Amino acid sequence: MITLQRRQLVGHDILLARHGNHINAMRVDRGAGRVVAFLDDGSTDSAPNLIAPGLRMPDTLRSVFREDWKFLTGISACCAGLAGLMFAASAALAGMSGDPAMVQILTAYSGN
Template identity: 75%
Template sequence: MLTLQRRQLVGHDILLARHGNHISAMRVDRQSGRVVAYLDDGSTDSAPNMISPGLRMPDTMRSVLRDDWKFFAVMTACTTGFAGAMTAAAVALAGMSGDPGMAELLTAYSGT
């Protein structure tokens, strides 16, 4: 079952355990997969952001869209094409009919 949760940054916890209140700022270096801490004395320290490289992290909305964007694009295109074909078929059926009542029936939307 897909559960969308915010990913926990393990590097933050590691750096907090190492330095506690001596951290002035932290940033995430996504390219190297590390969290970098700037300390009060001007030095820096970093920690890996994952416990194990093979560990499967919880899915987020961004990761689902990043992984499945092609599927969503194809489904959107298919749905749009099907809706266009149904609209064209209704208009064509209304045009082929010689009865104005049939044309009104096929093209009008009843709110009741």
């Protein structure tokens, strides 16, 4: 089940436990999967973001789009194609009929 929560960064907690108030700034190195802390004395320390490499983190909206973009694009293309096909069929049906009243019925939207 998709929860769409913000992912909690374990590295922040590890670094806070190690250094406490001696941290000036922290940044996330997503490529390496680590959190890097800049300390008061000018040094840096880092900690991994995951407790276990195989751990399944909660899904976020961004991760769902990143993983399923091909499927979502395919569904969108199918819906657009079906809408175009229905419009073309309606226009063709209206064109086949020689009766102007039928053309008006098939092309007009009734608000009632």
